[in-house]
Amino acid sequence: MDGDTANVPLLWVKAVLKTLRESIGDKKLLALSVLGIQSSGKSTLLNAMFGLQFAVGTGRCTRGVFMQLVPVLDNTKTYDYVLVIDTEGLRAPELAHEKRSHDNELATFVVGLGDVTIVNVKGDNTAEVEDVLQIVVHAFLRLKLANDRLKLKQKCVFVHQNVSAPDANDKLTQQRTRFVSSLDKMTEEAARELNIADINAFRQVIDFDSETNVWYFSDLWYGDPPMAPVNPGYSTCVNIVKDALFFGSSLTQRGTYLTITDTISRIEDLWNGILKDDFVFSFRNSLEVKAYNSMDQQCQSLTWTLEKYVLEFVRSEAKSMLVSCLNDHELENAFLKIVTQVATELEKQVKSSCNELDSFVERSTLKDVMMQWTESKKNSFLLLEKNLVLKAKYNISNIKEEIKIQRLKSREKTNHEMKINELARNLAIEMKGTIPERDKLERTFNHFWSSWIDQLGIKDDIEFLSIADQIKFLLFNKFPSLTAFFNADPSCEHLRKLEGSISSHQILTEHFSRLTSWVVFGRENSDKCRNQTVDIINQTFRKIDSRLLEFDSQDIRFDISYVTEIMNIIVNDIDDHNDHTRNTYKFNFLPPFRAMIVNHVAVHVSIFFYEIK
Template sequence: MNQDHHREKQYQRRVQQAKQKESQDQYRVNKYKHWVNQSTLLRARYVQAKQELSEEKPCKQQSDSEEEDDDIFFNKKAQSVPESQQSTIHPLDLQMAVLHCSDDFLKQKIVTKLSQCQYALPLLVPDPFTGDIECPLWTFRQIKKTWKKTETKEGSKVVTMKSMPICKAETPMVFCFRLGSLSASKSQLINTLINDRHNTFFHRNCPGSTKSRLLFDGVVEIAWYCPAGRSSDTFTDCVAFCNLHGDGLTYDKQLKIMTEKSSVNVVFVPTLTKDPVISELLRSSQPLIVLIEDTAEGAKQMRKTKYRVGLKNRSLSDVSGELNKIISDTLSKTEFLILFDLMKYMSTMEMRIKLDENSTMGFSAAEEMTKSIQTVDVSKIKNTFLPCQDELWHKWSQLNKKQYRLKGNVEKEKCDIQKEMQMLRKKQCKTSQLITSFTKHLMSLSHTEREYFLKWTQILMDDHATHCLSSILQNYFEVWSEVLDLKRKSGKLIELQFKQKELAEMSKNLHSATCGLEHIFREMGQIYEAHVSLKKQPKNEATDWSKYPELAAELMISGHPMELMDGDAGQVPITWISGLIDQVILKLGDKRVFVLSVLGLQSSGKSTMLNTMFGLQFAVSAGRCTRGAFMQLVKLSEEMRKDFQWDYILVVDTEGLRALELEGNTTFHHDNELATFVVGIGNMTLVNIFGENPSEVQDVLQTVIRAFMRMKEVNLSPSCVFVHQNVTDVGAADKNMDGKRKLQKKLDQMVQLAAKEEGCAAESFSDIIEFDVQKDVKYFAQLWEGSPPMAPPNPGYSESVQELKSYIFSKAATSSGVTLSQFKTKVKDLWNALLNENFVFSFRNTLEAELYRKLEVQKLNDVTEQKKASKNVDEKKTMFENTLLQKSKELAHLLKDQAKDEDELKKQFNRVWEAVYQATEKVKEGDVTTWLQEFDNLVKKKLASVSISSENFSDVNRFDFLKDAMQKTLVPIIQHLKNLPRERYNSPR
């Protein structure tokens, strides 16, 4: 590495470009070695550090004669492999060269990836040209560690979870160094204290190690032990281990700083002498452990906090056990140190260590912007400074979906809904001071300072939220434990309800406390949509709402992910997305993109897979860390563009299906809608499955397929690849042939079932979604080797990801992708189709939808029968009223001037009503159709056989009592029939 190349920094966006698969053979090319490792480290890939011997220069053949074999074998002067044929580049020299040749953002990203891989990180770095020492504080800013601290309180063990940026963590620090040369490996021994199955610190016995080092000597590395709250933990709290590479006598400046500030000093010496360094450490108050290579004695305490341990003829595990016990005992009595404070101390005039945080403008702008939120409770930041995206946006989204699914007086309801939506948009037009300040700085800062500004904004917002989130999580755990205890006790209902209400409120606060750059971009999008929907005129101002899509487009081109679908509201902001993509087209041209999306259950490793594949930084965590869908542009390298018909990969990351945070039917509707959208917009979808059983994803795919059939106008033609993660059996691909056959059969069956319902001609899954069960099913090894938080990534996982990436590119080579403008139209058309297609998303799968459809048809038939029966009752009522009225008229005519006995007349008519009553009673016990027939026959028969006497009736005017009797008797009967429930007709008691 020469000084000119050192000055020519490599940028993150250049290294992050998609390239052809990097084979291990490429590592042999020394000229491009730093390029390969930049790309590799960025993706947190397993690196084969050892360089193979060149096949072009094999060892010289000593003899072809069998008689001479023995002599040659025992000949000490036999020709060995020339030094020039061996690897002369130390792997960590290569790593340091990569870091020296990277700009601040790439360097930060690489160090963050190294931390995720559980490797040690550079803490003090000598400049290879000037010798000045730099402390790379900037590279630590995005590193977070999570651990569980165990302590004893009131005789019982209490476990407390902690999660924070590591540079703000208060931890003890153990500093290890050597004086002189040793045959034993210092770094290897330290590794046994942190993780005895992983080389946290690179040491001489690692593959690829060489005797000589150019850039790595003098570097102080740091790594952390993070306990999991288990009885098997080596330490009960987080501990930082620092390791000076090289002879401490040569690097006195690093030695002075670290020995002064460490909690425990561990020094390795070949033999114990009155060395000035050791003598000074003996006089200090800090604990000291001296490991002596030529002494065979065990651990021995020489005085208070001063220990001596022999290494000669002793096993690594024995020494490690003694060292572990001594450190644990001494750490309980020492003060803890915050890494940030240590670094600030290093930068003082006395120490003269250079910090790498050079951007004062970016930091000042971020500090000014976030100053207003520092005094506000973290759970109230969104409501105070980002008011457009929560209640207003969620309410608008609900109304927007409702207007597509109206019933009854459609036009009036739709008009009322649109008026309410307009009122909500008016309220969203107000821009908060936070957004004004944010957009002002985005417009005014240069490209580099803008990147610093965005990084610092996220860092400062995270710092403000970290303490509050830890407190809320701890309180949540305590209240939840109380709720579980109360459920086991009887007579505690009121107290239980109170605690459950408190738990629900804490859950709401926990959600509100999550605030980052994505929420600021979402707020900008809502303000923009509100102004556009109200047809507001843009103003000639730098921070005007009309400039928001342009700002977001510049960030998207620079490699920042942008929200495509809001998972909280379950809505795609079409106006904002259209404006954003239009601006990207203006800046790049209408480029062709290959849209790669991912789909899978919650916490199945979707974001981790994409990050490993393309070197991205999608959010990864347990639970619902991704909400909705995010898109990020990955540019193809120049050499790859010759082989493909598109220029960019548009990677779409999505939230997990079946999220525990969502409840009941909301989960099915949200998941089905999200899955249909994600699969629909993608040229290819990676269906991520944790384990070998795809049953949960099958349910969602059934709904996706049925939705595609119902949305013929969108013209979708996606493809998919099934990725089974966490499969430990190396023969899974071969052993699961029968499983693949059953999977294909199941997929085909659900397509045929959906096609029958929707009237489509599809016969197999591949008729709807391009899929080859022989090729498009992949198996991955588990991600971690061991149990987090100290587990390193599995190299096999990384290799599987790269093989999948190569397979994706091989399939994508025949695809023309879509233009950005086509993608914009596709998103809009698909989302509008989804809004109109509510029915199919409310079910777990096609079988549920089919069952509902059958029940709906049966219910419709029942309602039709009920209406028909009601109509028959009305017709019979009219007929009976007319018949009785006619009989009454005849009776009145016969009895004119003759009727005397009113009682006799009543008896005559009571016989008729008795027949009517007896007939109506049958409706309570049988089928309505049968009853109507019997009622008709009985009443007709009775009316025909009535014998009317003409005696004792004299006054025709007395006929009024007949009308009264008819109304009082017949009307209640008919009303009773109408009010009977439907089930009383169809099912007997």
């Protein structure tokens, strides 16, 4: 990884590894990576362990991710080389506000690459590393859901440098227990956010034993360099860790090892997955992800309330008031009055929404975490208010113009019919005795027709975005956490209705997760889960089909709020299923399933609204 751009140049990395494969053959590799805070001695540790020469020094001496191959001469090992991966330090002051996202992406990439990751800590405080590991776990869960080729089941060990007390391992037992308990809790929380029912411990995602996979030893130097002597005990301790990793435990023993070809695929899949699904990387830990999702759900509910008010007001009250006007003068006065009314009402409702958001945050157990986003969410409501007023004004203006045109058409229809007949007679007299040329007839007709249309003052609607693009924009705003799961090229097959359009063979194993609390009473058969899923989603599709029929019968203009309404039906039904308060199903729907259904319905409603337009 290029540390200056935080990017993996895949073409170059793949070319290097392919050349390496041609040189030494498609050998099996054991990947060992290191992760830790800046200047905590990561490169020094690897240099001492393998006799390498990674750059060492104060500050950000390692930039990005580097790897070296170490040949294995022990014939008893089933791998040929150790792929040693050195990384830049986390929490680098130089990166300022970018460091959270940068660190989380870096840590996910490094832990994902390593069969075993050494988490290097300066001292005995694991607080900084704990936050990063929480995001890594959350990212791993999402990456595995998005790409079933990423079979990520990594292992990690902890090395605490600069801890000289010989009895540190015994004295810090309780601290390690609390650390693991905290990671377990956050892992369970991350799984719950993704509706994964069978994950409740950190070691289910990243294998770690707090009793046997933790080492403490003193620093490399006695005193302060450059005059300080080297601590000979440091190399001894590093060698103990090395023996434990490669000879004394099952940490580096695996059923299969990745070849160079497999490693190329792993790097590509992992980095592309990180780039595609960057939702969690901007958060500090799993608690922030949960708080943000909860707050965002509340904001979307309040936003829909405002959009629904404008939609219903324009369709019913505003239209009734305009239709009742007797002449154009009354129409113009009513238009100004209606726009003022909707702006005033929206201002009240936005204030109410901001107050509701404050109350929601105040009641939440995650209040302290949510406070950082409260002002930005309120500002988004104020911006939404301005946009809704403009949208209402535009739609009400369209209704007003339609009414004026309908009345003008009624008045002028007879006159135009008489004029057409008169022009036709005159043209026939003029062309008497000649064979009429079709082109000339069409040009003459189009000339008069265009002049009459111009008199009506009709203007075509300016459509800045197509219906399909508006729907796509809505999906990426409404479902930011699902973007990694959306199909880039969904099927565009025309459907008469949604019900029955999804069959059981389209339901994949990564679409649902069986509840662990019910597994002991007998595991659900996968085919049965799939059939039940089809029944459940058909109930949702029936609701959507019914709503679309109503839209068709009402002869409405397209409005993106109608699509929001349809998407809310999907969200509410899937959330209701996963709550299990009104059903006894023994499985949850996972994000890939939600994304598939949203994508499927989006394509259908896009075609539907385009046709009725």
